[in-house]
Amino acid sequence: TAHKETHGFQTEVKQLLQLMIHSLYSNKEIFLRELVSNAADASDKLRFKALSDDSLYENDGDLRVRLSVDKDAGTLTISDNGIGMTRDEVIEHLGTIAKSGTAEFFSKLSGDQARDSQLIGQFGVGFYSAFIVADKVTVRTRAAGESADRGVEWQSEGEGSFTVADIDKAGRGTDVILHLKEDEKEFLDDWRLRSIIGKYSDHISVAVQMYKEEVPERDGPDGEKIPAEPAHWETINKATALWTRDKSEVTDEEYKEFYKHISHDFGDPLLWSHNKVEGKTEYTSLLYVPAKAPFDMWNREQKHGLKLYVQRVFIMDDAEQFMPTYLRFVKGVLDSNDLPLNVSREILQDNRISQAMRQGCTKKVLQMLERMAKNEPEQYQSFWKEFGNVLKEGPAEDFSNKEKIAGLLRFASTQQDSDAETVSLDDYIERMKEGQNKIYFITADSYAAAKTSPHLEIFRKKGIEVLLMSERIDEWLMSHLTEYKEKAFQSITKGDLDLGDLDDEESKKAQEQAEKEVEGLTERVKKALGDKVKEVKLSHRLIDSPACVVADDQGMSTQMVKLMQAAGQ
């Protein structure tokens, strides 16, 4: 080995290693899923790169992942002939965490093991999970297209640092060699390895192989001779892309494992939808809604989108063109029959085929959410808690699905005594009073402020339900949502409150009478307040409070004015 250097891990890696070894121990076999998943990704990447440069295969186009053990040395090796890594790539990928959301993740850690292991699961541990079972890891790799003397050896004991050195490596790709800890020798066991692969990696489209020793010629049950089987590499997983299989043949467990592979999430998904679309555009989609929001959901530069394949060849990760931004939490794969293999992000941008697929996928996701809302309201509530505020971006972004998205929204309301957002617009409409033709709502800084607003008094008295909105995005949402099922939305803090047919004749008369009586008073108040107000009016909406501030109908609501002020406008 030559040109050997020692590098320190990025601080976050050190922290992650510590946390992981301690909190994921009870789930330690997942290291194999992570390493096989990386090997499969490396094969996908090579296949893609070779589309434009066949020579990268170096006459070895049979991509596979191999597991082998050396019982004497106590090592388990996961070997692939995929894309490999250069020296720079090794230092970057196996020395830092490049993920967005890293800062959020570390800021959320509490020191409580049970809680933190949950968080780590959500964050994903990837390659570093090797150190759950190994006290030393050696990676030997050579990038496709490089000569044999451009190999790199990375080595670490998973503490503060790692070394990199130049080596010769004839075969392209990566070997990850785990020097198993004294009490992790179970992972040298052939049967144990086969069962883990069966559990975690059946759906991986590249072959996962283990070496099978020669079986000598033997006697069958009826005295016949069963011929000898020579030693060979045996493929132990199904090795067909899961989404190409028939729905009826895929188990829930397999769908869940596949989700973990493509999403780099540890937890199970909440639900999924697998569709083969035929006709003008032909594609297969497998779309998942995660159970938990990622750490970086509010980071605008966050990578999101689907994994794109064209005729089963991997093309790119995070193809964001197939999902609107308000569904950016959706994960999955899309396999197109129509797109060209050399498709680029630029081409996808305004391409007829990709637009049709985007519409189709959007519809599928909305349908899947509708179905869950209807059939599994409790599950839907847990979805809403995680992703409700993202979905609220929908009406502004996706005009054509506005009504559908509105139907999926949930709000707090005066109907119940909690800030839980559980009321749908359909629930609201069903409870509307006779003669009521508007959906009333209030936006405020907090649930408490909304709930105690003096504007609500008249509604309480008349028994009319009002939606209570207090999320920052609600004001924005309501500026794009004007009606639902032909019922207009009305902010109760804006303009003249016309309760329409809900006002009876008698009270109208009383109101007119009262207006006459206070004419002088309103003028005096207007004089006293001067430019601070536009107008002073007698209000019929208050029961207990003497006065309240109202925005005019065309103007911004008080909440919006506050938002603008906070933004320095």
Ligand code: ADP
């Ligand atoms: P992730 O798979 O989520 O990107 P990992 O920690 O599992 O994160 O891997 C980090 C990176 O290291 C990968 O993105 C990849 O670039 C590189 N890598 C890991 N294993 C391999 C491999 N077998 N072949 C090529 N690159 C690899």
Ligand code: MG
């Ligand atoms: Mg990985």
